[in-house]
């Protein structure tokens with residue numbers, strides 16, 4: 001009883017607010033309010049995972065199987081707001097919650113049995129230390145929780161790359177060509193992998209990871225991101 005009282009007291013002094021609209025959250029809400037969840041810019045790529053803007057974008061770069069994005073990325077839109085807080089405002093919980101919401105959608109569409117492992121795109125240890133968490137791994141944690149698919153950490157980042165934002169498409173592809181390697185071959189051999197990242201812009205990072213996994217013997221590699229732009 002006293003614990004509940006204390007929690008109520010805390011929520012009066014420091015109310016938990018929705019990370020999109022800033023309204024106070026109910027106790028059963030987590031990070032986002034129901035209204036904002038209902039108006040998320042969902043892509044519905046999971047309804048045509050082999051034929052959408054993203055799968056076409058990486059055609060020729062890797063052997064794409066299923067390519068999906070939870071949200072449509074728009075500048076100054078909800079997805080940018082969420083990603084900004086996830087990456088730069090020390091809000092790893094947003095990634096987990098988005099993973100859970102997407103996990104429920106994918107589960108409804110029967111994706112639960114599609115994968116043996118979920119693999120987040122790794123951050124370089126230096127960057128990981130600086131941020132304190134890997135945002136892609138947070139998203140993977142939420143997906144894993146709902147879909148019941150374990151996370152594998154068999155992919156590692158060997159080199160530190162500069163920020164990709166000022167680079168051309170070709171430069172980005174070259175920049176990450178040999179950045180990733182596989183450390184637990186037995187774990188991924190013949191397996192169906194869901195590789196996840198926070199955003200896809202040119203697809204350079206994801207295709208580099210996917211190719212490393214395929215070369216190391218993975219059966220199939222599907223790609224999922226929190227948000228992707230056109």
Ligand SMILES: [Zn+2]
Nearest residue numbers: 018021033036
């Ligand atoms: Zn809201």
